[in-house]
Amino acid sequence: MSTIIKKEGFSYAFNQDACVTCAGRCCTGESGYIYVSKEEIFTISDLLKLSVNDFGVKYLFKHGYKYSIKEQVYEGSYECIFYDRESNGCKIYEARPSQCISFPFWDYFKTRVDELKEECPGIIDD
Ligand code: SF4
Ligand code: SF4
Structure with missing residues (x-):
């Protein structure tokens, strides 16, 4: 069903x-912004067992006054750095941002x- x-x-x-x-x-295709709030940054850092600073340096970039998750290019497609091609899933699923949930x-x-x-x-x- x-x-x-x-x-x-x-x-x-x-x-x-x-x-x-x-x-x-x-999670792939055209380039876009995957915004994360301050609370979400803390939650994802926690999930990945990284300090907020290390998480930010490795996975985020600033766009205006907001933070967005980085992308990587694979065969011409811009995919979220947390997209898992093998499982067709999200590596931070439990802590994915509200933008993804909604x-x-x-x-x-x-x-x-x-x-x-x-x-x-x-x-x-x-
Ligand atoms: S919500 Fe599901 S069906 Fe729609 S683009 Fe994302 S993965 Fe594909
Ligand atoms: S955080 Fe997860 S659900 Fe959101 S765009 Fe990235 S891979 Fe997709």
Whole structure:
């Protein structure tokens, strides 16, 4: 049975089963920002058993007044440095940022459903 998620205020639904065969398109592809809050920086550092400073130097960069997780390029695709190609998963899943948890229900996509459908094969009309 499919796991369909809906959220109030959004005109689309999300079939979570699509993640199994998708190859992490929301964690790879075009370059983007993966913002982390101060609390999330502490949580991820803790998970990785790194000091906040070491974690920041190794995995983050500053964009304006925010911090974003670094990417690495693989065969022309910009992938989050925590994307695990082998398992098609997230290396910091338990501590992943809220930006990742809330995908694909971002305000940005409310008026850009076609763009979202191109990125995420799990998007279906509600
Ligand atoms: S792009 Fe969509 S289907 Fe693919 S992993 Fe991300 S949320 Fe799942
Ligand atoms: S932190 Fe995890 S879920 Fe978020 S973009 Fe990176 S690999 Fe994907």
